[in-house]
Amino acid sequence: MALSAMLVGDVGGTNVRFGIARRENGRFLIDQYQRFEGDDFDSFHDVLARYLNDKGLEPEHACFALAGPVENGEVQLTNRPWHVSAHEISRRFNIAHVHLINDFAGMARAVPELDRARFDTIINGYPVAGAPILVAGPGTGFGVATLFGSDESGWQVLNGEGGHMAFAPRDQDELELAKVLLQRHGYVSNELVASGSGLNAVHEALCEIHGRAYAKLGPQEMRRLADDGDEMFRSLIQIRANAVMSAAGDLVLANGALGGVVLAGGVSERITDFLTSPEAQERFVRRGPLSKYLRNCPVWLMRDPEAPLIGAAAFHEQEIKR
Known part of the structure; x- marks a missing residue:
């Protein structure tokens, strides 16, 4: 061969x-x-x-x-x-x-090997030519990599374990979730909150917070309950989407990845409508005095x-x- x-x-x-x-x-x-x-x-x-x-x-x-x-x-x-x-x-x-x-x-x-038509748009924006591109998102775990270079000079990838960065709660619901998870796990990462491997832990913690009996459910059943109007499960999915977008914004700040963000992973694909919500999009952009830094950074979803x-x-x- x-x-x-x-x-x-x-x-x-x-x-x-x-x-x-x-x-x-x-x-x-x-x-x-x-x-x-x-x-x-x-x-x-x-x-x-x-x-x-x-x-x-x-x-x-x-x-x-x-x-x-x-x-x-x-x-x-x-x-x-x-x-x-x-x-x-x-x-x-x-x-x-x-x-x-x-x-x-x-x-x-x-x-760089794929046509842009193979990506969905999460946030419209204007990529900065020559700037790094962040590729991140939750599947079973939470992966992170940064792409830089060009077709002419060659492409390089900077690897890391950014999915294990600490989860940063930004409202009262997330603070309560982080408190329960911290007591049970000792460390709360973005992977624990957003990935498939952490789904049961988040579900169990929210049941405790909401005073509900815990029964193990699969992600499809959770999504069905959320779509049927169950507020706890809608909150669960929204918290995960917010965690993805918040982590992506932090990583763009850290890496100067104004070439854009590509979200990937099976979880990202299943919660696309929550990723595109105004709440999740605000989590990506809002960074106090540096919010303008992210305002024009595009975010795409890779489904291939x-x-x-x-x-x-x-x-x-x-x-x-x-």
Whole structure:
């Protein structure tokens, strides 16, 4: 398999996705796409073996975007007990060239590879040419990456664990929620409040605050109750949307990311109508004397499930060509 056709993967806390990336007419296309439930496998090696065997593939190049920090070619997934090593993948599967990147690094690197039509608008604005672009949002966890560079100079991604920054409550309801979560967890991050992995904790805390009995519910049932007029569940979703937009605004301030914000992650996709609410949009912009700094910064939503695969392919291609 030549460099023009490489194995790519997106390994999250819930799902694992694989495909074969090929660049055609300047764009990456993903063939042989397949999604697996992570809970169905004991290790990353098991799910990768299933995919390669099912497809009859023997790749020479591979890049995997994983939901966890990368250190020395190894990743311990944040929300799944899997340890992944580029060296071990190369040895077990006879893949000559293997890269591991953070999943939001993959999301970020995909941004310049995608047509703008593949993004929804959350907040209209005017991106500053050449300024960094922030890519962030909640799925199972809360990922953050910053993209900078250009097609001419090459694109670079700054990784971090910004989703674990402390949650900053900004009204009485959020203060009460933060107080309960702090008592139970010792530290309250944006990931705890906004991500899928923290949903049950937030639900349980709000039940205590509202004097209601707690019964574990899935996100779809919570959304149904909110749409039917249940004020506690509407508050739950709005608090999560506000946390996403507030964190995004803080990260733009920290990184000077006036090239715009790209929200990603499954939770962002499911609460889009709350992200576009006046309350959530105010949380993004309102920063006291520096509110004007964010007033023209656009915010988009990425819905493409192939984005981290495309980003992994673009990253690997750039690294191999150096």
